[in-house]
Amino acid sequence: MKGFNTEMNAEAIATEHAARLSAADSLLPLSEPLDTFAEGPVFEVTKGDSGATGRATHTEVTPDISYSLWRALKEHRLSVRLAGSQSDELLGDLLVRWDEYLTSVAAPGDWDTAAVVVRPSRDTIGSAELLRHGFAPVRVLAVRPADRLAASGPPAEPGVRIRPAEAADHDTAVRLHTELLRYDAEFGGVSVRASATEILAAEVAGQIGRGNPTLWIAELYGRPLGLLQIQLPPESDWVSSYTRADRVGYLTTLSVAEQARSSGVGSALATHAHQLFDEAGAEAVLLHHALANPRSTPFWCSQGYRPLWTYWQRRPAVR
Ligand SMILES: CC(C)(COP(=O)(O)OP(=O)(O)OC[C@H]1O[C@@H](n2cnc3c(N)ncnc32)[C@H](O)[C@@H]1OP(=O)(O)O)[C@@H](O)C(=O)NCCC(=O)NCCS
Structure with a gap:
């Protein structure tokens, strides 16, 4: 010193x-x-x-x-x-x-x-x-360097199929987004507002049908039960100033329907996301997650992510 x-x-x-x-x-x-x-x-x-x-x-x-x-x-x-x-x-x-x-x-x-x-x-x-x-x-705000080897994770689930979200998936995607929002709201930070469904519906509509897909659906034995949303560079450039890595991707959303959790769907979607980030030449991937969320914190650690920035919050600002 x-x-x-x-x-x-x-x-x-x-x-x-x-x-x-x-x-x-x-x-x-x-x-x-x-x-x-x-x-x-x-x-x-x-x-x-x-x-x-x-x-x-x-x-x-x-x-x-x-x-x-x-x-x-x-x-x-x-x-x-x-x-x-x-x-x-x-x-x-x-x-x-x-x-x-x-x-x-x-x-x-x-x-x-x-x-x-x-x-x-x-x-x-x-x-x-x-x-x-x-x-x-x-x-x-957690980070995963592209060369990080994640733990082996659950065995690949044979019934999982991942594909870009289509117009017919709109309502499913909004429902999975809303489930994630409600679940995460228990752990601070998130605000479930009256406008939530309307906002998420507009966001999903803007993501579907892109030439370079950013919204993906996981089907488990033909049923759409998982949702992944990503941002590739340059769309993810807003987050690059939080890390020394030059080219970064951002994982916006990962949500698996309650009845399908713990069966490998989330891992399959995360592996798919990492392939897309690798193909885009991302040196690191960043994502936000709630620390007290008992599902997301261990899940992201096992996927090779670790905390980079911690958000300390007091709400309301003045008691
Ligand atoms: C977090 C979430 C996306 C994870 O998806 P998931 O499909 O449940 O995860 P997976 O089944 O692929 O992986 C977890 C399971 O893999 C298995 N697993 C994990 N590591 C393993 C390893 N090293 N070896 C073998 N199996 C392993 C376990 O069975 C584990 O389930 P458990 O935690 O119930 O024991 C999902 O739980 C979810 O949507 N949660 C609510 C919303 C949420 O919090 N989203 C994240 C917001 S940032």
């Missing part, structure tokens, strides 16, 4: 923060992906050899867009940079400053507000402070 005789300034904090992240996880991006140009108040705290900066930002979406299903309508974020031996304590100080600010801008008890701190998963500094301030690790 570098020693500083004078109080650290923002530049020194950012430099040490970036060096620590680089050492902690070789798949993190070399520069901060999240908030470089975002507008918002900046908090700075220093103590001895340590310093921390936090930038508060705020985004708001309307309930008619698909992104609104995966978040609170009003989301406050704090992106932090930490340096020095007392970084844990300083993150706690930043959270106190941010809380003072939040009470002046967010309505107490409003379920459609959330306070979110997105932290590199392997830079665990300050996790206890986040817990103390009422945050929970709700979701991760």
